[in-house]
Amino acid sequence: MERTLSVLAAYIQPSPYGAEGVSLNHGLHFTGGEPFLNVDLLLKGIELARKFGIPSLFVETNAFWCRDDDDTRSTMRQLKDAGLQGMLVSVNPFILETVPFERTFRAIQIGSEIFDQKLMVYQTDYFMQFSRLGITDRLPLQEYVSRVGLEEATSRIELLPIGRTAYTLGEWYQHYPATTFFRGTCRAELQRNYHNHWDNYGNILPGFCAGIALGNVLEQPRIYEEGLDLEVYPILRILLDTGVRGLCAYAQKRFGYQEREAGYISQCHLCLDIRTHIVRQAQEFRELRPVEFYTQLGRDVPADQD
Incomplete structure (x- = not known):
């Protein structure tokens, strides 16, 4: 600390x-x-x-x-x-x-x-x-x-229709196909300059985007001057450039992600569902941290296939 x-x-x-x-x-x-x-x-x-x-x-x-x-x-x-x-x-x-x-x-x-x-x-x-x-x-x-x-x-x-809410209180909301949320990028959410969080492991957590780390202040103390090399953070690059549309395509191609037949309550629900699917198969992404977030969330997320 x-x-x-x-x-x-x-x-x-x-x-x-x-x-x-x-x-x-x-x-x-x-x-x-x-x-x-x-x-x-x-x-x-x-x-x-x-x-x-x-x-x-x-x-x-x-x-x-x-x-x-x-x-x-x-x-x-x-x-x-x-x-x-x-x-x-x-x-x-x-x-x-x-x-x-x-x-x-x-x-x-x-x-x-x-x-x-x-x-x-x-x-x-x-x-x-x-x-x-x-x-x-x-x-x-x-x-x-x-x-x-x-x-x-x-x-x-x-x-907010994000995080565990999307799964545990999903019946409170109307669900939509993934394509409903294929618009814009996540640049505003990831680059907001107020009310961000840092966890006990040094991860920089943007706003309400739990499970996404914009680098780590312990591993890179000058991160706010040096910035991030997005080649090292491919999922961040996708979200910044093409949003959940790009993330969905990437996860489908590389990790076999399939859209839920029941649909999603929000863009953030779709993003989280994709990221959880990815972490279940690979923990190589430095931006999908802390891994413990996905481990705990797994108790509420249903199986990948409906």
């Missing part, structure tokens, strides 16, 4: 509210997974970030650890004293399945006391809805959908 943060420190931009302020798409936030599964490691990360002068530092959490007022307040004060400038509490029906809402409420209430306006909630609509429904404990996803209706559950929030 120290090597990664030391490299990134020169490139992380502060919040528009200043280096001591926080905002969703600026500065550095520790996320996961769940950072509070290892508070000592989180504290180490905060100390290192402050050592390297990284601005606008906050942490994202699902609040599972906020079991009582005193411990919650003590932990938050400890983090703030170490240099943490803000906190983001995640609220959605998927977290509600495993984390009692009273813990989420506590995190927001005490977090506002400790961090003031630097306590952020994502997503506020869900927080307000759960409060109106009088929820205090956990609530299974299907029960939540039954209570509010599918349209209400999905219409006002940012539920």
